Amino acid sequence: xxxxxxxxxxxxxxxxxxxxxxxxxxxxxxxxxxxxxxxxxxxxxxxxxxxxxxxxxxxxxxxxxxxxxxxxxxxxxxxxxxxxxxxxxxxxxxxxxxxxxxxxxxxxx
Amino acid sequence: xxxxxxxxxxxxxxxxxxxxxxxxxxxxxxxxxxxxxxxxxxxxxxxxxxxxxxxxxxxxxxxxxxxxxxxxxxxxxxxxxxxxxxxxxxxxxxxxxxxxxxxxxxxxxxxx
Numbered sequence: 001x002x003x004x005x006x007x008x009x010x011x012x013x014x015x016x017x018x019x020x021x022x023x024x025x026x027x028x029x030x031x032x033x034x035x036x037x038x039x040x041x042x043x044x045x046x047x048x049x050x051x052x053x054x055x056x057x058x059x060x061x062x063x064x065x066x067x068x069x070x071x072x073x074x075x076x077x078x079x080x081x082x083x084x085x086x087x088x089x090x091x092x093x094x095x096x097x098x099x100x101x102x103x104x105x106x107x108x109x
Numbered sequence: 110x111x112x113x114x115x116x117x118x119x120x121x122x123x124x125x126x127x128x129x130x131x132x133x134x135x136x137x138x139x140x141x142x143x144x145x146x147x148x149x150x151x152x153x154x155x156x157x158x159x160x161x162x163x164x165x166x167x168x169x170x171x172x173x174x175x176x177x178x179x180x181x182x183x184x185x186x187x188x189x190x191x192x193x194x195x196x197x198x199x200x201x202x203x204x205x206x207x208x209x210x211x212x213x214x215x216x217x218x219x220x221x
Contacts, residue, residue: 032208043212099152
C-alpha cells in the first residue's frame, strides 16, 4: 500500500461548482497534514495546512479523519484559476514529508 | 528576491556525463531537501539536510551525491547519468519545526 494515495483525476467541473478531493494515508502515527497546489511546469506551493478540527480558508475547506486515515479538500465556487494539481502531503515522522501523486482539477467556463 | 533558487533551470546532457545542480535559500531555514518529480508527476524525496547534516537518504543510487557547504546551500551532483535520471529536480527548504516546504522553481534534467 502506498504511503499516501490520491485519485489522479482529472476532475472536470464547470465554474461555480463545488468539488472535493480525498486522500488516504497508511501511517497511523502521521502527525501533520497539508494540501499543496502545483500548476503546470511550476513548483508545488502550500495551499493550506490541515488541522484536526478542520479548517477553512476562503473557498477552501480541509478536513482530517484520523480514524479512517484520510484528509479531504473541498473547493466551493470553483474559479478557472483553480485549475491545477492538488497534492496531499503527510509528515510521517523524522522530517519526512511524503507527497501523494496529486489530483488534477480542470475548471471550465 | 527569490527565496529558494536553483540552477540551472534546464539541463540537457548525454548518458554517462556528470552534472551538478545548485540550490540556495535566503529564508534562514535550517533544513533543505531534494525531491525528484518523474514523468508521471510523482514527487519523491531523495535527501534532506538539517544544519548541514544528512538526516534523510532514501534509496537513491550512490551516483547521486548531495553536498551542503552551509545551511543555506544544498547541491546535488550526479555521476554517470542514465536515461532514467531524466526528471525535474526540486530543491526545498523549511524550518525544522514548521514542516512547511518552500520549493525552488525546479531543474529539468534531460538525459539523451
